[in-house]
Amino acid sequence: MECPKCGHAQAGEQECERCGVIFSRLQKKEQDKDLPDDVEREPLAVAPTKTWPGLGGWLFAMVVGLLAGWYVFAPPQQQTVPDAGQPAVFSQESGSEERGARQPALPQTTMAQPQIAEGLAGKLAAAFPAGNPLEHARNATVFIKTPWGSGSGFFVTPNGYIITNRHVVEFDAAQLKEFKGKADKLANDLERDRRNREVLQKQLAGIRDPGVRRQVEEELQRRQEAYEKYSAMHKEIVGQLQRIERSSWSSDITVVLIDGSELPVQSLKMSDRTDLALLSVDCYNAPFIQAITDSRRFGQGQKVYSIGSPMGLRHTVTGGIISGYREHKGRKFIQTDAPINPGNSGGPLIDEQGGLIGINTMVLRDAQGIGFAVPFEEVKTEFGQYLGAL
Numbered sequence: 001m002e003c004p005k006c007g008h009a010q011a012g013e014q015e016c017e018r019c020g021v022i023f024s025r026l027q028k029k030e031q032d033k034d035l036p037d038d039v040e041r042e043p044l045a046v047a048p049t050k051t052w053p054g055l056g057g058w059l060f061a062m063v064v065g066l067l068a069g070w071y072v073f074a075p076p077q078q079q080t081v082p083d084a085g086q087p088a089v090f091s092q093e094s095g096s097e098e099r100g101a102r103q104p105a106l107p108q109t110t111m112a113q114p115q116i117a118e119g120l121a122g123k124l125a126a127a128f129p130a131g132n133p134l135e136h137a138r139n140a141t142v143f144i145k146t147p148w149g150s151g152s153g154f155f156v157t158p159n160g161y162i163i164t165n166r167h168v169v170e171f172d173a174a175q176l177k178e179f180k181g182k183a184d185k186l187a188n189d190l191e192r193d194r195r196n197r198e199v200l201q202k203q204l205a206g207i208r209d210p211g212v213r214r215q216v217e218e219e220l221q222r223r224q225e226a227y228e229k230y231s232a233m234h235k236e237i238v239g240q241l242q243r244i245e246r247s248s249w250s251s252d253i254t255v256v257l258i259d260g261s262e263l264p265v266q267s268l269k270m271s272d273r274t275d276l277a278l279l280s281v282d283c284y285n286a287p288f289i290q291a292i293t294d295s296r297r298f299g300q301g302q303k304v305y306s307i308g309s310p311m312g313l314r315h316t317v318t319g320g321i322i323s324g325y326r327e328h329k330g331r332k333f334i335q336t337d338a339p340i341n342p343g344n345s346g347g348p349l350i351d352e353q354g355g356l357i358g359i360n361t362m363v364l365r366d367a368q369g370i371g372f373a374v375p376f377e378e379v380k381t382e383f384g385q386y387l388g389a390l
Contacts, residue, residue, distance in 0.1 A: 119285030120257075121158070127259045130287075133354025134305055134317055140287040141307045141347055143256040143314050144168055147243040152308035152347035153255070153279070155288040156356070156379070161387060162255065163379055164346030165361055166270050166277045169253055171244050183237045190231055197223050255281050258315050271382040274331060274374060275361050277346075278383045289348055291376050292355040298322050306338040306360055306371075308347030322357075326372070333372040334358045340371035349373040 002009050003016040004026065010017050014024070117125050121139075130136040141154045144164055151168030155161065200220055207213045243252075255263045263281040270277045298304075302322045310316055320338025327333070336349060340360045349358040358373030380387070 117285065117287075119158075120283045121285050121287040124258055124287060133352070134307075134350070136287065137289050137305075137348060137350050137354045137356075138307055138315050138317060139258055140289045141258070141315055143309045144346065145254045145256060146171075147247045147252050148240065150309065150312070150343055151345045152343065152360070154307070154346075154348045154356075155286040156291065157387060158285050158288050160266070160281045160283045160286055162279050162281065163359055163383075164277050164279065165359065166275045168346045169268060169277045169279065170270060171247075176241075176244065179237075180241060183234065183241060186230065186234045186237070190227060190234060193223060193227055197227070253279070255279075256314070269383060269386065271378075274378050274382060276359065276374060276379060276382055278379075278386060289350065289354065289356045291379075292351065292357055298351065298357060300324055303352055304336055304338055304357060305350050305352070306336070306340060306344060306347060307350070308340075308344030308360060310339065310341035310343045312343060320369075320371075323370075332375055332378070333361075334375055336371050336373060337369035338371060339369075340373075 003019060004023070006016060006019045015022050124139045128135070128139055130139055137154070141152060142162060144151045144153050146169060148171045149168075151164060153162045153164030153168070156163045197220060200216065200223075204213065204216050204220070207216060250265060250268075253265045253268070255265065257263070263283065265279050266282050267280045268277065269279070300322055304320055304322055306318050306320065308316060310318075318339045320336050323335040323337055325332065326335050334349065334357065338349065338360075340363050344360050345362070347360045348356055349360055350356055356376050358375050359379070360371065360373050362372050364370040
């Protein structure tokens with residue numbers, strides 16, 4: 001075939017080997033010259049890329065090699081490091097899969113590990129898991145045994161300080177005097193009954209009527225049973241009085257934890273002004289109740305909970321509301337209808353988040369749903385020098 005442009009004769013029919021013209025494109029161009037200007041022309045077909053032999057191919061290979069070398073050995077582009085407090089953002093459109101691209105070092109993220117409580121808190125949590133704030137406060141509440149009774153208390157610091165009522169750890173002198181008076185009266189009543197029974201026993205020997213004799217014998221039997229009952233009661237009271245008079249807080253007051261383990265008291269401080277006492281035990285990392293420093297921010301109707309050991313039922317949780325705020329003899333009290341029964345004295349009054357509001361102390365006799373707690377502010381006033389900043 002002869003090239004219509006340069007006249008070179010060749011076997012190929014697509015492209016001239018001398019001048020490089022594409023025969024089909026040249027023919028199309030000649031045809032378009034003969035068409036009117038208002039006729040739309042078809043686009044030219046794109047021929048496949050030619051592989052250039054000789055010098056042209058060598059130049060092409062050299063250019064490709066230079067570009068590849070620059071890409072591999074060029075210094076990486078500096079990237080801006082995000083602030084430590086912000087997550088790093090990387091564009092997904094960047095060539096992260098390209099060869100030789102240096103990836104910036106990602107910051108090492110430390111996953112927050114769940115804190116496992118140590119010491120006493122860990123021991124109690126393992127036996128009595130705390131699934132909510134109230135159960136955590138329950139684990140921090142203790143049962144206090146004394147020679148004259150029992151009460152409640154709670155850890156207020158992790159190093160073993162416990163708050164309770166003074167009347168729980170100290171038998172009131174006036175009450176002790178009253179207790180002795182009742183014991184003496186019972187002893188006199190027992191002695192008088194003994195003498196009366198002796199007289200009746202002598203009279204029985206002279207009674208001849210069988211019916212009357214049977215009645216006197218039944219009366220003597222009834223009095224004998226009553227005497228034995230009250231004589232045993234008097235003996236127990238006298239023994240308790242002796243234990244109270246000889247008692248020492250260092251040896252006779254015991255702190256009982258929720259798991260039943262017992263701890264001796266290491267120190268005891270009592271308030272001269274309020275019904276509060278501070279004692280300590282030797283322990284490490286005790287569970288404690290976080291104090292709310294201003295109890296008056298809780299209005300009437302606020303839901304509260306009381307924890308203690310009413311009637312010996314240890315670590316009982318009961319609920320109620322704040323009924324009001326009262327003052328008596330210059331001292332402030334929180335009124336609540338949360339049950340405060342014997343054994344609850346000294347226990348915590350807390351909110352729904354387990355925050356300490358006050359210390360349960362007393363109820364009105366012959367009334368229901370009227371109890372009182374000492375605000376925690378009084379604890380800071382009385383024992384702040386020992387407890388530090390709470």
